[in-house]
Amino acid sequence: QQQVKQSPQSLIVQKGGISIINCAYENTAFDYFPWYQQFPGKGPALLIAIRPDVSEKKEGRFTISFNKSAKQFSLHIMDSQPGDSATYFCAASKGGGNKLVFGAGTILRVKS
Amino acid sequence: DAGITQSPRHKVTETGTPVTLRCHQTENHRYMYWYRQDPGHGLRLIHYSYGVKDTDKGEVSDGYSVSRSKTEDFLLTLESATSSQTSVYFCAISGSGGPQVYGYTFGSGTRLTVV
Numbered sequence: 161q162q163q164v165k166q167s168p169q170s171l172i173v174q175k176g177g178i179s180i181i182n183c184a185y186e187n188t189a190f191d192y193f194p195w196y197q198q199f200p201g202k203g204p205a206l207l208i209a210i211r212p213d214v215s216e217k218k219e220g221r222f223t224i225s226f227n228k229s230a231k232q233f234s235l236h237i238m239d240s241q242p243g244d245s246a247t248y249f250c251a252a253s254k255g256g257g258n259k260l261v262f263g264a265g266t267i268l269r270v271k272s
Numbered sequence: 273d274a275g276i277t278q279s280p281r282h283k284v285t286e287t288g289t290p291v292t293l294r295c296h297q298t299e300n301h302r303y304m305y306w307y308r309q310d311p312g313h314g315l316r317l318i319h320y321s322y323g324v325k326d327t328d329k330g331e332v333s334d335g336y337s338v339s340r341s342k343t344e345d346f347l348l349t350l351e352s353a354t355s356s357q358t359s360v361y362f363c364a365i366s367g368s369g370g371p372q373v374y375g376y377t378f379g380s381g382t383r384l385t386v387v
Contacts (some may be wrong), residue, residue: 166314192372203362203378204315249314258303258322258370259330262315 163187164252166263173270179237181266183250186231190252194260195224195235198247207248208235240270275299278363278379285386291350293382295363297343303366304346305376306330306338308359315362321346353386360384 165184173179183193194209210217210224210233217224223236237244247267251260276297285291295304305320307330317330319338327338335357337349350357361382367374 162314169312194371194375196376201380203364203380204376205378206375209375253371257372258366259305259317259320260371260376261317261331262307264312264314 162264163261164250164263166250166266168266169264170267171269173237173240173268175240175242175270175272177240177270179235179240179244179268179270181235181248181250181268182232183234183263184230184232185252187252187254188231189254191255192253192257193224193226193233194251195222196249196251196262198249198265204247204249237268240268242270242272244268245270276363276365276377276379278361278382280382281380282383283385285353285384287354287386288352291353291384293348293350293361293363293384295346295348295365295379297346297365299365299367299377300343301365301374301377302343302368303370304340305364305366306336306346306348307362307364308332308357309362309381310359318348318361350384353384355386358384358386 195207196204197207198204221238226233250263279294306318307315316332321327321340363379364376
């Protein structure tokens with residue numbers, strides 16, 4: 161039983177388009193929601209993170225939208241580029257927690 | 273990745289044999305983790321450590337044991353390897369504030385095949 165449910169499993173987007181990946185959770189004790197990006201043959205790397213006291217966080221072309229009442233959060237990649245092609249993982253942790261639980265991952269391919 | 277190395281990078285082993293994977297860090301970070309990555313399951317926590325000789329189980333710990341005798345080294349042992357343990361194993365580290373402050377830094381992974 162996955163504590164964080166991620167969709168879609170894979171996504172193909174045209175260059176310049178918007179990529180959207182969604183995650184949902186049940187545990188209301190979660191209070192930290194990061195996204196990790198993984199390129200083939202590499203370990204995941206922290207991309208951007210949000211806490212539930214804000215509804216949106218933007219860093220460059222990457223935006224997290226957070227809906228506390230719906231217990232959902234999403235990653236938006238604006239102006240998607242072929243270099244964004246990677247696997248993306250959402251994750252969550254509990255207040256004061258020292259470990260992350262991850263979603264199943266989304267394989268993003270940006271076509272040039 | 274800088275500051276964290278995993279060895280070996282690739283390993284093929286036979287069913288029933290013990291296998292040990294090593295994670296070494298030079299960051300002096302408190303927390304160390306072992307995850308396995310499988311298609312459709314994402315990253316699942318096997319074991320983690322919050323200090324020397326202090327370890328705890330994750331969600332998929334059956335068949336695995338760990339040891340941390342020094343801050344810099346975290347060993348994962350498959351006591352008797354099975355085909356279901358074929359996977360890519362990632363080690364991660366995090367500073368004293370935990371992942372909410374520092375995030376995780378992952379190693380480059382070990383691809384293990386059990387035949």
